[in-house]
Amino acid sequence: MEDLLKLPLTQQALSLDQNQKWVDELLDCPVRFLDILGETRDAMMLMKGNVRDFQSALRRRKVGDLVIQNHVSSYWSLRRNTRKQCTKYLVLLKNTEESSFGASPPLDLNQHLSAVVRVLREASLITSCIFQSLMSFLSSPILRSKVTNKWRFVSRVMRKGRVVQNVNELEKVDLALCRMLMDNPAKDFEVENIQFAHKGLEAVLVVIEGLENGLDCLFKHLINTRVSFLNLVSN
Template identity: 50%
Template sequence: MASFSPKPTKRYNVRSISMPTRSHPTTVRIEEELNKLKSWEATSTSSNCSKADSLCKGLSGLKDLYSCIEELLHLPLTQKALSLHQNEKWVEELLDGSVKYLDVCGNTRDIILTMKESVRELESAVRRRMVGDSSVQDSVVAYVSFRKKMKKEVVKVLATLKQMDHKNEVFPLDLDNHLAAVVRVLREGSLITSSIFQSLLLFLSTPVSKPRASRWSLVSVLVQKGVLACENSQHKTMNGMECVDIAISNLFVDNASEDVEPEKIESAQRKLEILDESIEGLEDGLDGLFRLLIHTRVSFLNILSH
């Protein structure tokens, strides 16, 4: 199985070109949106907000970017220039990229939807534990199993993104100023899109320890490290799923007793609710982006069919 760096590779090495003295206003707006996203990417790891909140901002920035790209593709000047080069390899790559990012977004959205269902089932089980039902273990087993399966799906999507990145290295020569600017911003847009999706997928694939044979060890990964509370200041950088792992683990620290402190149950419930809200935000961001990627794909097809 392919292995991936814990941080997405940042690659904006598209060949430099001479911009026209007066770029089209739409191209300028795309440049501004790209700069915002690059700034977001540079500061996202040091942001005070949660990783999920940061990723929601990244997805929101991508939606703004693709709204501008859609406007750019509707310009008669852009349509004429692209149609004149529709048999070029780099045009085919742009078209191919439009459908592959659509597929990546759709696959990621499917992962998010399944994850939301799994989290809510676990949330319901913990809620039942609060009223004395001790059958939460099966739900925990199912949640851990889902997380492992999800990681395998994420690896496949990441592999697709890595392959797409390698196709954006050669810049076409001898283009007029406007078309050169269009191709450049589209390719930079592809690279930042790939980078943000990689960040999102790596967040979703937070590793889960291999379960042991003991009764309560299915959720003991972080307990083994002596970590018993996500609220501790030294763990502020943990993402929502790591916090849930800790809170669920805390329910089963004392193997000798079936009694669990109400505070631990409430903490697990709270962490699951926070994670649920984060997933909702990511789902909304992906839904909006998916619609825009469809529009971009259709615009490309309309241009190249004339």
């Protein structure tokens, strides 16, 4: 994308007054994604810190401790807030995709600028799909039992001690916490439940760190694209 923007024909096309609408669109796309990216990174940093604190508490405490219950409540509260925020962004991305990326540039638009617009829209569509996948993951349903018998709830979504295949890492932690907080669990299960929760939390950390690395690369790309546009417009 940066190579396309460096072409003299691109700079010439963007300098024409009648193309200002398309210049504004080209400038706006990276900014919208950067806003979402920043909010998402902040949310994941909060979740990572929460998970690490939770792991530390599990190493020091027993399942029945009030401290553990407070950490469970804090984790689920953060999950709810993150889910609400990401659901909002998911709707926004889908609406933007339908309204902005579907229409074709007009026939009378400069041929080279038309090609630039198409390339940018294709890149924006790919970026939007990446964000939608991320938002779908972070806004996954919270598998928290509201019934008295938590074991009955857990057993519905587990088979022979294994979580069903279509449950992601966040949902596995939800199940682990429900299992850990079962009413009057047998002592034989206490160590196993803590280990199960530890394993789930560790998997979430691995996923979050991988997502953060990917978002860092995407951030650099969006910044470079934005700077390239600004340099073209200011010349």
